[in-house]
Amino acid sequence: MRLSQIDPSSYSNADELIIRHVDLDWTVNFEKSTLSGSASLYFKTLRDDVEEIFLDSSELDIASMAIKTSAGEVPVSWDVGSPVENIGSKLTVYLPTKTSGEFTLVVEYETSPKASALQWLTAEQTCGKKHPYLFSQCQAIHARSIVPCQDTPAVKFTYNATLRHPAGVTGLMSAVKKKSETGVSYFEQKTPIPSYLLAIVVGALVEKSIGPISSVWAEQEQIDESAEEFSQTAQFIAEAENICGPYVWGRYDLLVMPPSFPFGGMENPCLTFVTPTLLAGDKSLATVVAHEIAHSWTGNLVTNRNFEHFWLNEGFTVFVEGKIVGRMFGNAARDFHALHGLSELTDCIKTQLADTPDLTKLVVDLSDCSPDDAFSTVPYIKGSTFLRYLEDLLGGPEKFEPFFRSYLNTFKFKSVMTDDFKKALYDWFREDPQNEVFLERIDWDRWLTGTGMPPVIPNYDRSLLDACQKHSTLWAENDLETIKASPLLSEKLTSIQIIEFLAQLLEKKKIQDLTPEKLKLLDETYHIHKTKNAEIRFRFVRLYIRARMLDKMEEILAFANSNFRMKFVRPVYKELAGWPEAKPMAVENYNKVKDQMMSVCAYTSLLKGKLKRENLKKKKEKTKNKKANRLIP
Numbered sequence: 277m278r279l280s281q282i283d284p285s286s287y288s289n290a291d292e293l294i295i296r297h298v299d300l301d302w303t304v305n306f307e308k309s310t311l312s313g314s315a316s317l318y319f320k321t322l323r324d325d326v327e328e329i330f331l332d333s334s335e336l337d338i339a340s341m342a343i344k345t346s347a348g349e350v351p352v353s354w355d356v357g358s359p360v361e362n363i364g365s366k367l368t369v370y371l372p373t374k375t376s377g378e379f380t381l382v383v384e385y386e387t388s389p390k391a392s393a394l395q396w397l398t399a400e401q402t403c404g405k406k407h408p409y410l411f412s413q414c415q416a417i418h419a420r421s422i423v424p425c426q427d428t429p430a431v432k433f434t435y436n437a438t439l440r441h442p443a444g445v446t447g448l449m450s451a452v453k454k455k456s457e458t459g460v461s462y463f464e465q466k467t468p469i470p471s472y473l474l475a476i477v478v479g480a481l482v483e484k485s486i487g488p489i490s491s492v493w494a495e496q497e498q499i500d501e502s503a504e505e506f507s508q509t510a511q512f513i514a515e516a517e518n519i520c521g522p523y524v525w526g527r528y529d530l531l532v533m534p535p536s537f538p539f540g541g542m543e544n545p546c547l548t549f550v551t552p553t554l555l556a557g558d559k560s561l562a563t564v565v566a567h568e569i570a571h572s573w574t575g576n577l578v579t580n581r582n583f584e585h586f587w588l589n590e591g592f593t594v595f596v597e598g599k600i601v602g603r604m605f606g607n608a609a610r611d612f613h614a615l616h617g618l619s620e621l622t623d624c625i626k627t628q629l630a631d632t633p634d635l636t637k638l639v640v641d642l643s644d645c646s647p648d649d650a651f652s653t654v655p656y657i658k659g660s661t662f663l664r665y666l667e668d669l670l671g672g673p674e675k676f677e678p679f680f681r682s683y684l685n686t687f688k689f690k691s692v693m694t695d696d697f698k699k700a701l702y703d704w705f706r707e708d709p710q711n712e713v714f715l716e717r718i719d720w721d722r723w724l725t726g727t728g729m730p731p732v733i734p735n736y737d738r739s740l741l742d743a744c745q746k747h748s749t750l751w752a753e754n755d756l757e758t759i760k761a762s763p764l765l766s767e768k769l770t771s772i773q774i775i776e777f778l779a780q781l782l783e784k785k786k787i788q789d790l791t792p793e794k795l796k797l798l799d800e801t802y803h804i805h806k807t808k809n810a811e812i813r814f815r816f817v818r819l820y821i822r823a824r825m826l827d828k829m830e831e832i833l834a835f836a837n838s839n840f841r842m843k844f845v846r847p848v849y850k851e852l853a854g855w856p857e858a859k860p861m862a863v864e865n866y867n868k869v870k871d872q873m874m875s876v877c878a879y880t881s882l883l884k885g886k887l888k889r890e891n892l893k894k895k896k897e898k899t900k901n902k903k904a905n906r907l908i909p
């Protein structure tokens with residue numbers, strides 16, 4: 277079911293009125309695990325005589341609501357619809373009179389201790405062990421669990437916030453801090469944002485400067501290594517500005533999160549959240565920061581109108597990330613980065629999305645699927661591959677980048693659909709009639725609604741990939757003695773090449789004699805036990821699983837418990853579920869640690885396969901019934 281015309285995942289009647297600004301006054305209650313206070317929503321009607329406001333909400337305890345106009349404040353009544361799993365409840369506000377123009381809705385409320393956007397950590401769960409910690413993750417549709425709102429990226433608003441928290445901790449938000457007093461911080465976000473970019477963190481945080489507009493924030497124990505790992509931040513920003521135009525958000529700070537943060541990074545404006553699994557010690561995973569910086573334009577300035585068009589956020593961002601890599605490390609590195617993305621996409625389509633081919637489309641149908649269930653690497657990699665294909669087709673970076681900048685400039689502060697991009701592309705390139713023949717070649721249907729891998733793979737420079745291929749073939753197709761004798765073993769691979777080589781090894785249907793001895797040699801050859809690189813460890817524990825090494829279960833589960841980044845946790849559990857001897861231990865471990873995971877991670881790690889299969893079964897039955905009905909004369 278589509279909840280509204282504009283957005284299948286939002287109840288809001290954003291075709292009738294929109295939120296332009298929000299004032300938040302929140303008190304952080306660590307003892308109750310709640311936020312309490314008020315949200316003032318400044319509305320502008322888009323048509324005359326609006327009678328009701330439909331908002332999104334999830335488990336909010338609402339104490340009062342009032343409408344404020346220049347004439348004064350009037351209490352209003354409301355109704356909370358029955359909750360729908362992974363969606364929340366429709367919140368209907370009844371306006372006292374037919375309303376046009378501008379007005380404010382003031383809501384006094386408290387969040388649930390189970391608010392899906394929030395994670396509350398006890399002091400023991402932090403590095404410093406002295407203070408509790410709170411953080412949020414609102415994308416895609418979890419903002420509704422911390423504020424009643426039009427929780428759709430079709431609507432953008434500015435916000436101010438007053439944050440009251442215990443005196444010994446620091447509060448930060450996805451905004452610029454204007455002032456702080458003991459136990460109170462004041463924030464301002466002057467650039468309109470969609471609700472999914474609201475963010476809050478409260479904890480024992482310290483700051484270290486890493487550039488003219490940037491600091492890294494972390495717990496004291498990780499601050500120095502974080503500053504070192506992300507020392508390229510200012511250069512990433514400079515390259516991104518060169519590609520996309522001026523940076524408008526004032527500050528670009530980084531926050532190194534606790535290990536339970538479910539994603540690699542989250543592009544919260546002014547304050548990107550990153551997983552500590554990026555702390556590899558050699559900056560080899562810092563391209564995630566380049567990615568989050570790129571979002572300052574693609575996603576945060578030009579935003580997908582709903583999550584069916586998520587590729588407009590992520591595909592565009594990976595495309596810019598690749599360009600930053602190219603400018604800083606050369607085109608061979610850019611192309612290797614893209615080829616590595618394609619390996620990840622192949623793996624994702626074959627494993628995570630094997631039962632749901634519709635989710636391999638670039639533009640998906642989210643009518644009966646929550647965005648969290650649809651999330652995959654497809655919009656990232658298929659999307660960026662499409663843009664690279666267009667760039668190559670339409671004359672290379674020299675011709676494409678001016679168009680790209682103009683697209684960003686035209687749609688900044690707005691929310692867009694795929695057709696807006698398509699029209700902008702045609703408007704720009706049709707200026708030169710010579711482009712017509714190339715424009716005609718673009719098979720939009722296959723790219724946007726075709727399933728599976730991208731229909732065209734660009735002609736990438738494969739020089740850095742070749743070594744990975746040689747190594748994976750050596751290890752997959754030979755016995756131990758032949759491998760030991762190979763001169764390849766003394767060839768050095770970079771961390772990223774090791775990641776790709778292991779990914780390729782995992783891709784092979786059959787690895788000859790995947791024995792403990794072989795894995796021991798592999799470990800020694802590439803110094804896997806010494807590495808801090810989580811991407812390498814992640815792939816190596818999957819090899820242990822493939823080799824059915826029960827004696828490595830402790831190590832496998834230690835990795836699964838070392839962080840709750842979904843990219844790592846979900847495939848590990850999925851593979852363990854397919855190994856009958858290990859499954860009971862995996863289930864037991866999951867049950868032990870699931871309360872330390874964010875709800876999105878706990879929910880998608882174990883249930884997803886089952887739920888998807890059930891939905892598919894239901895869909896098939898529906899189609900069968902429809903067909904049967906058609907046969908009835």
Ligand SMILES: CC/C=C\C/C=C\C[C@@H](O)/C=C/C=C/C=C\[C@@H](O)CCCC(=O)O
Nearest residue numbers: 415416539540541583586647648650651843
């Ligand atoms: C076609 C997909 C439709 C909707 C998905 C939209 C949002 C999904 C929701 O689960 C939130 C995603 C947040 C992502 C944040 C950061 C990513 O870049 C992280 C990528 C994975 C990782 O590196 O850990």
Ligand SMILES: [Zn+2]
Nearest residue numbers: 567571590593
């Ligand atoms: Zn992203």
